[in-house]
Amino acid sequence: MAFRLKKIRTRPKRKVNRSWFGTLLIFIVLGLFGAFMALPLIYTINNAFKPLDEIFLFPPRFLVRNPTINNFVDLFNLMATSWVPFSRYIFNTLFITIVGTVGHIILSAAAAYPLAKHHFPGKNILFTIVVLSLMFSPHVTAVPNYMTMSFLGWVDTYWAVIVPSFAFSLGLYLMKQFMEQIPDTLLEAARIDGASEYRIFWQIVMPIVKPAWLTLVILLFQQLWGTDGGNFIYSEELKTMNYAMGQIIQGGIARAGAAAAVALMLMAVPIVIFLFSQASIIQTMSSSGIKE
Amino acid sequence: MLQSKVLDEDLPMLHDRNREQKRKREQSLFQKVKVNLKQHKHSYVLMAPYFVLFFMFTVLPVIISIVVSFTYFNMLEFPRWVGWHNYARLFLEDDVFLISLKNTVLFAAITGPLSYIACFIFAWLINEFGPKLRAFLTLIFFAPSISGNIFFIWLIIFSGDSYGYANGMLMRLGIVYEPIQWLHDAKYVLAIVMVVQLWLSLGTSFLAFIAGLQNIDLTLYEAGAIDGIRNRYQELWFITLPSMKPQLMFGAVIQITMSFAVADVSMALAGFPSVQYAAHTIVTHLIDYGTIRFEMGYASAIATILFLIMMLSNLVVQRLLRKVGD
Numbered sequence: 271m272a273f274r275l276k277k278i279r280t281r282p283k284r285k286v287n288r289s290w291f292g293t294l295l296i297f298i299v300l301g302l303f304g305a306f307m308a309l310p311l312i313y314t315i316n317n318a319f320k321p322l323d324e325i326f327l328f329p330p331r332f333l334v335r336n337p338t339i340n341n342f343v344d345l346f347n348l349m350a351t352s353w354v355p356f357s358r359y360i361f362n363t364l365f366i367t368i369v370g371t372v373g374h375i376i377l378s379a380a381a382a383y384p385l386a387k388h389h390f391p392g393k394n395i396l397f398t399i400v401v402l403s404l405m406f407s408p409h410v411t412a413v414p415n416y417m418t419m420s421f422l423g424w425v426d427t428y429w430a431v432i433v434p435s436f437a438f439s440l441g442l443y444l445m446k447q448f449m450e451q452i453p454d455t456l457l458e459a460a461r462i463d464g465a466s467e468y469r470i471f472w473q474i475v476m477p478i479v480k481p482a483w484l485t486l487v488i489l490l491f492q493q494l495w496g497t498d499g500g501n502f503i504y505s506e507e508l509k510t511m512n513y514a515m516g517q518i519i520q521g522g523i524a525r526a527g528a529a530a531a532v533a534l535m536l537m538a539v540p541i542v543i544f545l546f547s548q549a550s551i552i553q554t555m556s557s558s559g560i561k562e
Numbered sequence: 563m564l565q566s567k568v569l570d571e572d573l574p575m576l577h578d579r580n581r582e583q584k585r586k587r588e589q590s591l592f593q594k595v596k597v598n599l600k601q602h603k604h605s606y607v608l609m610a611p612y613f614v615l616f617f618m619f620t621v622l623p624v625i626i627s628i629v630v631s632f633t634y635f636n637m638l639e640f641p642r643w644v645g646w647h648n649y650a651r652l653f654l655e656d657d658v659f660l661i662s663l664k665n666t667v668l669f670a671a672i673t674g675p676l677s678y679i680a681c682f683i684f685a686w687l688i689n690e691f692g693p694k695l696r697a698f699l700t701l702i703f704f705a706p707s708i709s710g711n712i713f714f715i716w717l718i719i720f721s722g723d724s725y726g727y728a729n730g731m732l733m734r735l736g737i738v739y740e741p742i743q744w745l746h747d748a749k750y751v752l753a754i755v756m757v758v759q760l761w762l763s764l765g766t767s768f769l770a771f772i773a774g775l776q777n778i779d780l781t782l783y784e785a786g787a788i789d790g791i792r793n794r795y796q797e798l799w800f801i802t803l804p805s806m807k808p809q810l811m812f813g814a815v816i817q818i819t820m821s822f823a824v825a826d827v828s829m830a831l832a833g834f835p836s837v838q839y840a841a842h843t844i845v846t847h848l849i850d851y852g853t854i855r856f857e858m859g860y861a862s863a864i865a866t867i868l869f870l871i872m873m874l875s876n877l878v879v880q881r882l883l884r885k886v887g888d
Binding site: 296299300303304306307308310311313314326332377378380381383384385388390391396399400401402403404405406407409410411412413414415416417418420433434436437439440442466467468471488489491492496498501512515519533536537540541544545548549551552553554555556558559560561 | 598601602604605606607608609611612613615616618619620621622623624626627630637684687688690697699700701702703704705706707708709711712713714715716718719725727761764765766769770772773774776777806807808809810811812815816818819820822823825845848849852853858861862865866868869872873876877880
């Protein structure tokens with residue numbers, strides 16, 4: 271597909287009419303707050319590689335002196351002897367995140383395409399409801415959702431966590447706003463060539479909105495990667511990595527090294543994904559605004 | 563003779579036509595829907611899976627929650643209608659709810675605007691740099707909000723013994739002589755939860771603002787300079803902010819919703835329940851009644867109030883934001 275959406279223009283050099291003092295101030299402000307933002311993360315990275323004696327050093331030291339991967343070895347040893355092997359927690363988290371994310375991207379893109387490009391009665395009402403649903407948090411619906419899940423018999427299965435995430439409203443909203451930029455002439459040309467709407471959606475629209483997929487991946491990671499199964503998952507073998515981390519942390523001093531290792535694993539994956547998809551995400555966000 | 567015959571023959575036809583029109587009129591709504599469904603079949607088929615789930619897990623639950631909030635329901639017996647009793651109990655008898663309401667409003671009033679302004683200011687400052695540095699700074703500021711539940715790191719920083727970094731630093735500097743029980747002292751705990759929530763809050767809206775700033779038409783600034791804009795602040799108010807109004811509105815929705823929904827951070831740091839309920843919020847109260855005590859009617863009343871607070875504050879702020887740059 272040769273066609274691409276308008277890329278974000280790199281900013282042409284604007285004349286900086288700022289005093290050196292202003293520049294200094296900006297650097298100081300960004301430096302201070304940047305440190306505030308980054309230090310806990312740097313600490314997590316360092317801690318994961320600290321040998322035990324450094325973790326309990328007093329006064330505490332921030333950076334690691336003699337890095338070691340013992341904590342990771344400990345973690346897997348510890349979890350190999352436990353009732354549910356640690357790899358199972360990793361699998362659960364991966365399964366929930368991947369199925370939830372892929373399902374959400376496909377379903378919300380399918381719903382966003384008609385909302386963005388077709389004209390049919392009820393379109394505005396549906397989209398208004400979606401925008402309104404951004405205005406309250408999922409906590410509001412937690413109680414009825416629990417009842418629904420127990421009615422469906424989904425309590426204590428992966429589906430109780432995965433299926434509601436398919437219909438996460440922020441994803442549909444961003445997808446629809448992004449799709450509006452696709453030129454109608456392109457779709458019209460495909461229609462004249464005899465492509466069905468489903469084919470247009472799958473073969474033309476989906477490849478174009480790739481930046482929006484990546485944005486949805488990050489958003490869903492925010493929701494699912496850190497899930498502890500909420501109130502839905504009770505069986506030990508279905509529990510997630512985040513839940514396991516909570517258990518290890520509660521193990522106290524003896525488990526501090528292993529806890530630091532899990533923390534790093536949980537933290538690193540979403541950040542690495544963002545690292546590689548940043549440009550696409552910013553591109554998607556440029557169409558995120560609520561229009562009057 | 564002939565004419566009258568023709569007329570006579572015509573009459574039944576006329577009757578038929580009338581009847582047909584009448585029938586048409588009666589059927590029109592049904593027919594319209596049918597024609598409409600046929601015509602837009604593809605649209606509806608594509609949307610169906612998402613919207614079925616969306617209605618099932620978002621729209622319907624709001625309605626159910628409002629209805630159940632007028633009942634006594636414990637998941638075992640059939641719900642019993644109790645009218646306004648749950649709401650009366652919330653505001654008149656439940657002191658803990660009033661504390662949680664106070665904490666939530668305080669929380670939202672402080673972290674909501676602060677995080678919103680922080681999202682904008684950092685996006686604005688970061689936007690002054692070249693693409694490479696900008697991408698790096700974006701990563702640093704955005705990372706905490708996607709790093710999963712890493713905020714438990716703050717447990718170590720604010721740990722109550724002298725191993726905690728905050729205590730360690732203060733003791734080394736000689737400001738305090740014995741460790742402070744940061745997370746077990748009602749004086750500090752809400753403030754600490756606020757700090758951590760702010761740390762986590764440069765999320766989706768921050769990215770939306772960065773994108774919004776990058777998309778502003780630069781010729782507007784030149785035009786503004788000709789029209790007599792003299793400094794950066796005028797530029798900000800008359801050009802930058804109005805140009806990114808849609809993103810500002812979107813960001814407001816996200817930040818407001820987030821600032822009212824504090825629960826995880828409070829539960830992880832301050833414990834559940836927190837000391838003297840100092841970090842108890844509406845959502846933790848809801849979790850208490852909905853998932854521990856299983857008083858679903860009462861929990862639904864809490865959820866309904868949370869829903870109303872969130873919707874109202876969002877709609878009011880949207881109103882205000884429309885005025886930006888006017």
